Amino acid sequence: MSGQRYIHGGTDAVEVARLEKQARWVSPILLQRFEAKPGMRVLDLATGVGAMAGQLLERWPLIELYGADLSASQLRIAQREHPAVRYVRANGAALPFPDGSFDRVHWTWFIEHVSKEVAVKALAEVRRVLKAGGYAHFTEVDNSTFRTVPALPHVKAAIDALNAGQVRGGGDPYVGQKIVQYAREAGFTRIDSRPNVLKGDQRDPLFLQGFIDEFAEIFESVDEALGAPLTEAAAELRGLIREPRGELHYTSVTTQVFKT
Numbered sequence: 001m002s003g004q005r006y007i008h009g010g011t012d013a014v015e016v017a018r019l020e021k022q023a024r025w026v027s028p029i030l031l032q033r034f035e036a037k038p039g040m041r042v043l044d045l046a047t048g049v050g051a052m053a054g055q056l057l058e059r060w061p062l063i064e065l066y067g068a069d070l071s072a073s074q075l076r077i078a079q080r081e082h083p084a085v086r087y088v089r090a091n092g093a094a095l096p097f098p099d100g101s102f103d104r105v106h107w108t109w110f111i112e113h114v115s116k117e118v119a120v121k122a123l124a125e126v127r128r129v130l131k132a133g134g135y136a137h138f139t140e141v142d143n144s145t146f147r148t149v150p151a152l153p154h155v156k157a158a159i160d161a162l163n164a165g166q167v168r169g170g171g172d173p174y175v176g177q178k179i180v181q182y183a184r185e186a187g188f189t190r191i192d193s194r195p196n197v198l199k200g201d202q203r204d205p206l207f208l209q210g211f212i213d214e215f216a217e218i219f220e221s222v223d224e225a226l227g228a229p230l231t232e233a234a235a236e237l238r239g240l241i242r243e244p245r246g247e248l249h250y251t252s253v254t255t256q257v258f259k260t
């Protein structure tokens with residue numbers, strides 16, 4: 001894992017279940033613009049435990065799906081959980097595939113973990129392994145958009161700790177804002193980047209509850225690694241469901257880059 005310390009995304013059973021649940025919750029939002037035809041070769045880059053790879057196969061069961069990740073331990077879990085995917089241990093910045101290997105490349109929450117240098121190299125590698133006419137479709141974070149109404153002090157402190165931990169590990173919790181620039185530097189000229197603006201409130205309590213759970217579970221999962229009392233933040237965030245005027249806001253960024 002490039003010598004970096006990951007603040008979430010481990011391989012214990014609770015964390016694997018959290019990642020699967022997260023993938024089920026986010027995929028209807030994040031995969032809206034993705035399409036693939038039967039027989040297409042698709043790469044799920046930084047596949048981790050294969051949670052989003054599973055979602056891709058559920059929607060497009062006839063694609064030829066590859067999963068690549070730097071971490072052997074993540075790939076062992078992925079192989080167990082989603083055995084229909086072909087896994088390859090690989091660094092995104094030096095992909096072990098010939099030019100023009102894939103019709104589609106997909107990823108979620110990858111570039112947030114690496115330096116700008118690795119990010120641009122990885123995007124250039126993605127461009128190299130895409131077939132002409134193919135595209136990559138990927139989603140990254142912008143944690144500056146996280147906001148609750150009313151403001152919740154423990155939650156705010158938890159997000160700050162999470163962001164600081166990610167920066168310490170060499171990543172970038174605001175990378176969603178920079179991804180178009182990185183894609184240009186990697187040689188892409190046709191780029192379509194759109195925010196996924198999410199707002200949860202009491203008009204849709206079920207959505208609000210799911211949205212709260214996603215972040216509360218992230219706070220609980222990073223607790224040990226950060227050594228911070230994030231369970232307090234998780235409890236405070238869970239209390240938002242009882243606020244008649246409570247709101248939760250978060251915007252990730254989904255980008256498509258085309259090999260012309």
Ligand SMILES: C[S@@+](CC[C@H](N)C(=O)[O-])C[C@H]1O[C@@H](n2cnc3c(N)ncnc32)[C@H](O)[C@@H]1O
Binds near residue numbers: 009069114
């Ligand atoms: C937050 S996880 C996301 C996993 C998966 N995409 C998902 O949504 O469940 C980030 C993944 O990026 C992988 N990763 C980090 N740096 C990498 C690199 N340079 N090349 C390939 N994978 C990398 C990590 O091993 C980890 O599995």
